[in-house]
Each structure stands twice: as C-alpha cells, then as structure tokens.
Amino acid sequence: MGGRLRTTGQLVRGALLVALAGTACRQEAPPAAVPAAVQPVVAEAVAPVAAVRPDAVAQPEAAGLPAPWVPPQPELAADGVRDALRRAAAALAEGRLYRNADDAVPLYLAVLALRPQERAAQRGLETARRQLVASVRALLERPYEQRRALDEAAEQVAVLVRLAPDGPDAPELHRRIQAARHLLALNRSAEQALRDGDLDKAASAFAQVEVLEAGNSRAAQGRAAVESALLRRAEDAAGHADFDAALGWLQRAATLREQAPTVVDARHRIEAMRAAQLVALRDGGLRDLASAKGLKPAREKLEQALRIARPGDEAVATLRQKIDLVAHYGRFRPGQVFTDALEDGGRGPQMIVVPHGGFQMGAGYAEPGASDVERPEHYVRFDRGFAMSITEVTVAEFGRFVAATNARTRATRRGHSVVYDERSGNFVRRNGADWQAGYNGAKAPLDNPVMHVSVRDAEAYANWLSTQTGHYYRLPSEAEFEYALRAGSSGRYPWGNAGTPPPRSGNFTGSEDVSPSGRHWKNAFVGYGDGYWGAAPVASFKANAWGLHDMGGNLSEWVADCWHASYRRAPSDGAAWYNPGCRQRVVRGGNWANAPEQTRAAWRLSQDSDMTSARIGFRLVRGI
Structure with a gap:
C-alpha cells in the first residue's frame, strides 16, 4: 500500500478460463461506520457468496493467532505530542494506518507510550481498529487478485492482534482467512487441472470447494467450465461420427448439474448432427446408386450410417431399402410391369x-x-x-x-x-x-x-x-x-x-x-x-x-x-x-x-x- 491503505485499484478480473473469474472468499454486508476511505469499490456486480462458518470448514484447522505486528517507531519527544496527534488524525483520514512510522497507528501508539491516558490517541486507535476490521472483511470479499488480498488481510489481522489481543475480531477474521486460503488453493488446483485437460480432477476439486462452502461462485463457475469442456468434447466426438463417445461425454456432463439446460441443448444439437450425417449418408448413397459407381460405395455409406443410427432410423431404412432394390432388382422393383422397345418400332413381351x-x-x-x-x-x-x-x-x-x-x-x-x-x-x-x-x-x-x-x-x-x-x-x-x-x-x-x-x-x-x-x-x-x-x-x-x-x-x-x-x-x-x-x-x-x-x-x-x-x-x- 506504500504507507497508505489501498481501498480501490483498477478492477482486473483474472480469467483463468472462460467463466473462471469468481471468488473463493465470502461476502458479507459491509459493517456500519466503515469510513469511505476503506470501502471496496467494485466495478461490476459479483454474485454474493455465503460466509464460511468456522465449523463448516474441514481443513485446515485454524492455527493460533499470527504474531502481533511490530509497529515502526516514530521519533517523538514529549513536547511533540500535539503535533503527533495532528499528523495521526490526518493519516487516519487519508487511510494511512500502519505501514510507516508517520501513519496513524504508529503515531497513536507512540503518543500513548508517552501519555497512556491520552483520550485522543485512544479514540484514534479505536477508529483505526474499526477501519482495519472493515478492510479485512472487504479484502475477503475481493473477487480478483485473491491471493494478494488474503496476504494483505493476514497482515492487517496481525495489526489487530497488536491493537486488541483479547478482542473477538482477530480470531474470527483469522479463521476466515485460513478457510479462504484453503478454498483458493482448491479452486486454483481445479483450474490448473482444467487447463491441463484433466476434467475428472477439476470436477472433483470444484466439488470439494462446494462441499466446504455452498454457493462458492468461483467453484460454480469452474464447474460450469468443466461442463462446457465436456460438452465440447461431446460435440467434437459427434462431429467425427463417434456418437457412443459423444453420449458418454454428455452423461458425464449431466452428473455436474441435474437437468442442466446446457446439457439438454447440447443433446439436441448432437442429435441434430446425427440426423444431418445420416441424411447426408442416405443422399450420398442414393446418388451412388443412380451413378456408375453402383452398389459398393452405397453399401459403404450404409455401413457408416448403421454405426451411428438409432434403431428404426428413417434415413437408414430408406437407404437400405434402395440398396436392396438395386442389389436384387437393378433399377426395377418387385411386381413392376414393363415392356422393352424394339429397334423396328414395336414392343417386346410384357x-x-x-x-x-x-x-x-x-x-x-x-x-x-x-x-x-x-x-x-x-x-x-x-x-x-x-x-x-x-x-x-x-x-x-x-x-x-x-x-x-x-x-x-x-x-x-x-x-x-x-x-x-x-x-x-x-x-x-x-x-x-x-x-x-x-x-x-x-x-x-x-x-x-x-x-x-x-x-x-x-x-x-x-x-x-x-x-x-x-x-x-x-x-x-x-x-x-x-x-x-x-x-x-x-x-x-x-x-x-x-x-x-x-x-x-x-x-x-x-x-x-x-x-x-x-x-x-x-x-x-x-x-x-x-x-x-x-x-x-x-x-x-x-x-x-x-x-x-x-x-x-x-x-x-x-x-x-x-x-x-x-x-x-x-x-x-x-x-x-x-x-x-x-x-x-x-x-x-x-x-x-x-x-x-x-x-x-x-x-x-x-x-x-x-x-x-x-x-x-x-x-x-x-x-x-
């Protein structure tokens, strides 16, 4: 933060894959009385994610509180208290809380070291504490650069431990940071598996996240990306006329979300691809039968059609019937009556x-x-x-x-x-x-x-x-x-x-x-x-x-x-x-x-x- 608590920056959504830009942290309603200087600014709406209950996270177990923050020591003489309070108030208003010796918390602590009963310093530290609590909570909700946000939140919890070692905020926020780090690690592992094409591993890791935190938006988006990858594989298999494989990919996609509209739509598209391929094979076979190519290429197309068709397919039945007719009757049909023309202008026997x-x-x-x-x-x-x-x-x-x-x-x-x-x-x-x-x-x-x-x-x-x-x-x-x-x-x-x-x-x-x-x-x-x-x-x-x-x-x-x-x-x-x-x-x-x-x-x-x-x-x- 360069000596200044950063409350906003350019909102850059880290897209690992299509639809992977969510957050593994929880979002809570902003607490009252959080100064505008530490309110997070979000450039676009992010779906809220339920807070993780400490008892709902299987691992890791929350360790002891982090070591208290060691403040930088400003040089402060006894006659400089008033000036220090003025500079601390200015830093507090600007959101410069703890990083440098001239920030609010180090100055207030230095004042209290000289004057333990200085009420202005005590009030300033309480305000700083509330701002830090609000900042940590905002960092936990940040939908981008989550690792950096969690590191920053952990640093601020260490400051809270220094300011209020027996207060309730630091332990609760520390547990939330630990849980968010675990969820982030799982999500990142799943996203890497997705990039590597290991869809089973990716789906399993995203599922673990959702067990630990129902409604985790990043995991939900990751699961949707896995589903999309499975559907792409299904359609690619269908494009190569491997409809058994396509059906297998569809069934795996359907296990991710019951009755998902995307899976239903993909199934319709794949069946349309099957029908189009069968019609093309039928029409190609019929052209073969009507040309000098004859039966062999038409039969080859029928074999291809039989491999991909469902029982009773009309296009296959038509091609099979026409091939049978040509094979058994040439260009005639059973029961057909005809006469041949004679060179002398007459007609042969019926x-x-x-x-x-x-x-x-x-x-x-x-x-x-x-x-x-x-x-x-x-x-x-x-x-x-x-x-x-x-x-x-x-x-x-x-x-x-x-x-x-x-x-x-x-x-x-x-x-x-x-x-x-x-x-x-x-x-x-x-x-x-x-x-x-x-x-x-x-x-x-x-x-x-x-x-x-x-x-x-x-x-x-x-x-x-x-x-x-x-x-x-x-x-x-x-x-x-x-x-x-x-x-x-x-x-x-x-x-x-x-x-x-x-x-x-x-x-x-x-x-x-x-x-x-x-x-x-x-x-x-x-x-x-x-x-x-x-x-x-x-x-x-x-x-x-x-x-x-x-x-x-x-x-x-x-x-x-x-x-x-x-x-x-x-x-x-x-x-x-x-x-x-x-x-x-x-x-x-x-x-x-x-x-x-x-x-x-x-x-x-x-x-x-x-x-x-x-x-x-x-x-x-x-x-x-």
Missing part, C-alpha cells in the same frame, strides 16, 4: 419383375403321384430378382420375329407337327402344322400362345429379342419356372393342396370340359370346367400371386435346362443345369390336355430338343 427369395424345389417322398425324377427336394435361392413374361409368347409376338428374320422353324422345315385329332381323340402327326397352327392344326388366333415350336426355335426368338432391345432375354431355368409357378406357395398343385382347381384359375383338364364333338376327359379334375378344349387365348384366366398367367396350365413350356433324371447335384442358385450339346431338354408346367398328376407344381418331363407339339409353348425371362 414382363413382370419376380421377387428374389428362396423355395423348396421338387417333390417330397410322401407327395402322391411324385416320382424320383422330381427328387430330392432341395432348397434353391435367388439372390437377385428377374423379369418373366406375364404370359406365354403369343402367335403375334413370334410372328414378328419370323417376319423380321425370315426364320424357318423346325416344324416348318420338317413339314409337320403333333396336333390333337378330334375324330380319334388322340394326338397325331399332321402335315403343314407349324408355329401358325393351333392345337388342332387349324390356323391359330394371334392372341393364342404359340405352339409347334422346338426349344431351339424358342431360343432363336430370345436371341432376336435380345438384339432388338439391347437386353438379355432367354428361356427360364427350370428352378426359375417352378419358383414363379409356386409364387410363394408350397402345395402339391400351383394353387395349393386342394384336389380341384379354384374357379377360373387356369386351363386344365376338367370333367366339365367338352370337345367340339362332345368328348370328355377320362382323367380330369372332377367338377372343374374352364370352357376350353385346346389352348385358350393368353391371360384368359386369373394371374397367380406374382402376376403371372397360365404357369400351371394352357401350354406346358420349354425351359433352358438339359434333362437330368434327378436333382442330385442340381444348382442351388437357380441357374439352368445345362450341358452343351445335350439333346434331351426339360418341359415344365401342366397344359390343357394333361392328367391331374401332370399338373402338380413339381411335375417335369423330358423331351427331345426337336420336339414340336400342340401342348408345348414357352415364355422368356430377362435379366435386370
């Missing part, structure tokens, strides 16, 4: 997308009417969907191919095919019957399924269609045909296990069917009639569950497989079981003249690749 999946192919050993060529029953899975003709290829569709290529089918070159003879009720060879003929050899309507074609004729049509459209068309594999025929069912017949087909379910041999000359089938579904003797126009009956018509009736159909007498070692992925150069091919699906047992879903037949008949047609599949 196709429908068959869903990917798996099924049990063939017949079990207990199935009535089954044979060993349909066994063993085995599981087949399609990891990708495919498109199949909704109907059998029609006379009109096949005729476009013949006209465009001048193709000569097997029956045309050979000059005959197998037709139904109404007069005898048998199937016979008839000259002139080819792809243009119907079931009885007469000219077929254009909307009828094309028949009298060999498997090689069907493959030639598929190759032409592939060239015309730029897409790969082919005969279905045997597994694809049975999978599409069953359409998710597993019964004995395409419609299930009922011994009679449902009404209008297909063109089968029914006991109610009648030929033009009045014939009836000898082996037929009892009580069923479809109104046709011979092939019916395509799509005359109900489609199955996957939108396909006439899979189990109307005409049996060529498939791509070579004939094998059982399913041992058959492909499990649904691919055609084909041996180059094989002569015997597979025919699947019942037809208008088949016995009921030949209408079963697992029924299969071996036919020579040159075979043409009024009971065999075909349909195609297309890769997607």
Whole structure:
C-alpha cells in the first residue's frame, strides 16, 4: 500500500478460463461506520457468496493467532505530542494506518507510550481498529487478485492482534482467512487441472470447494467450465461420427448439474448432427446408386450410417431399402410391369419383375403321384430378382420375329407337327402344322400362345429379342419356372393342396370340359370346367400371386435346362443345369390336355430338343 491503505485499484478480473473469474472468499454486508476511505469499490456486480462458518470448514484447522505486528517507531519527544496527534488524525483520514512510522497507528501508539491516558490517541486507535476490521472483511470479499488480498488481510489481522489481543475480531477474521486460503488453493488446483485437460480432477476439486462452502461462485463457475469442456468434447466426438463417445461425454456432463439446460441443448444439437450425417449418408448413397459407381460405395455409406443410427432410423431404412432394390432388382422393383422397345418400332413381351427369395424345389417322398425324377427336394435361392413374361409368347409376338428374320422353324422345315385329332381323340402327326397352327392344326388366333415350336426355335426368338432391345432375354431355368409357378406357395398343385382347381384359375383338364364333338376327359379334375378344349387365348384366366398367367396350365413350356433324371447335384442358385450339346431338354408346367398328376407344381418331363407339339409353348425371362 506504500504507507497508505489501498481501498480501490483498477478492477482486473483474472480469467483463468472462460467463466473462471469468481471468488473463493465470502461476502458479507459491509459493517456500519466503515469510513469511505476503506470501502471496496467494485466495478461490476459479483454474485454474493455465503460466509464460511468456522465449523463448516474441514481443513485446515485454524492455527493460533499470527504474531502481533511490530509497529515502526516514530521519533517523538514529549513536547511533540500535539503535533503527533495532528499528523495521526490526518493519516487516519487519508487511510494511512500502519505501514510507516508517520501513519496513524504508529503515531497513536507512540503518543500513548508517552501519555497512556491520552483520550485522543485512544479514540484514534479505536477508529483505526474499526477501519482495519472493515478492510479485512472487504479484502475477503475481493473477487480478483485473491491471493494478494488474503496476504494483505493476514497482515492487517496481525495489526489487530497488536491493537486488541483479547478482542473477538482477530480470531474470527483469522479463521476466515485460513478457510479462504484453503478454498483458493482448491479452486486454483481445479483450474490448473482444467487447463491441463484433466476434467475428472477439476470436477472433483470444484466439488470439494462446494462441499466446504455452498454457493462458492468461483467453484460454480469452474464447474460450469468443466461442463462446457465436456460438452465440447461431446460435440467434437459427434462431429467425427463417434456418437457412443459423444453420449458418454454428455452423461458425464449431466452428473455436474441435474437437468442442466446446457446439457439438454447440447443433446439436441448432437442429435441434430446425427440426423444431418445420416441424411447426408442416405443422399450420398442414393446418388451412388443412380451413378456408375453402383452398389459398393452405397453399401459403404450404409455401413457408416448403421454405426451411428438409432434403431428404426428413417434415413437408414430408406437407404437400405434402395440398396436392396438395386442389389436384387437393378433399377426395377418387385411386381413392376414393363415392356422393352424394339429397334423396328414395336414392343417386346410384357414382363413382370419376380421377387428374389428362396423355395423348396421338387417333390417330397410322401407327395402322391411324385416320382424320383422330381427328387430330392432341395432348397434353391435367388439372390437377385428377374423379369418373366406375364404370359406365354403369343402367335403375334413370334410372328414378328419370323417376319423380321425370315426364320424357318423346325416344324416348318420338317413339314409337320403333333396336333390333337378330334375324330380319334388322340394326338397325331399332321402335315403343314407349324408355329401358325393351333392345337388342332387349324390356323391359330394371334392372341393364342404359340405352339409347334422346338426349344431351339424358342431360343432363336430370345436371341432376336435380345438384339432388338439391347437386353438379355432367354428361356427360364427350370428352378426359375417352378419358383414363379409356386409364387410363394408350397402345395402339391400351383394353387395349393386342394384336389380341384379354384374357379377360373387356369386351363386344365376338367370333367366339365367338352370337345367340339362332345368328348370328355377320362382323367380330369372332377367338377372343374374352364370352357376350353385346346389352348385358350393368353391371360384368359386369373394371374397367380406374382402376376403371372397360365404357369400351371394352357401350354406346358420349354425351359433352358438339359434333362437330368434327378436333382442330385442340381444348382442351388437357380441357374439352368445345362450341358452343351445335350439333346434331351426339360418341359415344365401342366397344359390343357394333361392328367391331374401332370399338373402338380413339381411335375417335369423330358423331351427331345426337336420336339414340336400342340401342348408345348414357352415364355422368356430377362435379366435386370
């Protein structure tokens, strides 16, 4: 103080970290009668801090009073008392109390040494004592430069001990200084830990302060700084897509203040960051799927999204669904109906997308009417969907191919095919019957399924269609045909296990069917009639569950497989079981003249690749 009790100075708030500028000392109401010269001047409001009760401070224990202050000795002669009293009063008014020989307290003490009963000196010392008490209390409340303030307060308590060794002020103020020093040490230790990034240590030390002094503003501000640091770490982790770590930091921050608005707000921000990252991953993945990049980068983004998403997240579900669609269906979707444009301006057959999946192919050993060529029953899975003709290829569709290529089918070159003879009720060879003929050899309507074609004729049509459209068309594999025929069912017949087909379910041999000359089938579904003797126009009956018509009736159909007498070692992925150069091919699906047992879903037949008949047609599949 340079010989003068300093009551104010420039208010410099020592900010250790953001929000660390409080005080570990207590603030009390200023005592009455404290002269203006020693009133503390505060430049801004500081939250009041409750005084520490001596019995509330666990440590340190208050030691004995400090050694009394030893006053500087002014030179004072007996005839100089009056002048000394004048100079002491002036020093007292100016707040110069004790540091130098010319300050108030040393002068008053020197006067009393000469004149012990000098009342002016006694009154002056009492005033000085009150000012010192007020000064110490003000120093304890100072919100800045606390260590220096406490040192100064301790020095002034030593003066009080010299002035009033048996008074109550010095012991009480000494205890408060000791407690404030302990709290200051804890706060400073916590603040250093905070600077070092040791948030656990910082939080623990600030908590100790608050146990010792509830409402300590510096500790409260320090705890808020720890909370802020934890929240910054949470948001940084979220920014790096580590939301598990972010949640951990949030939970630690929440332990500092129950239901803290800052933690709640941070949680909302982090969830918003999660949502934004998931939307970005979803949109990026969708762009990948629509570009030449394809599936791999989209799947990588899905994996990232799954790592950070909560269960049931909509953005993740959308991306997963789109990836599944592309993986299994390309740019199509299950059940989608489409046709491809032909180079000659026409349209190809109407196709429908068959869903990917798996099924049990063939017949079990207990199935009535089954044979060993349909066994063993085995599981087949399609990891990708495919498109199949909704109907059998029609006379009109096949005729476009013949006209465009001048193709000569097997029956045309050979000059005959197998037709139904109404007069005898048998199937016979008839000259002139080819792809243009119907079931009885007469000219077929254009909307009828094309028949009298060999498997090689069907493959030639598929190759032409592939060239015309730029897409790969082919005969279905045997597994694809049975999978599409069953359409998710597993019964004995395409419609299930009922011994009679449902009404209008297909063109089968029914006991109610009648030929033009009045014939009836000898082996037929009892009580069923479809109104046709011979092939019916395509799509005359109900489609199955996957939108396909006439899979189990109307005409049996060529498939791509070579004939094998059982399913041992058959492909499990649904691919055609084909041996180059094989002569015997597979025919699947019942037809208008088949016995009921030949209408079963697992029924299969071996036919020579040159075979043409009024009971065999075909349909195609297309890769997607």
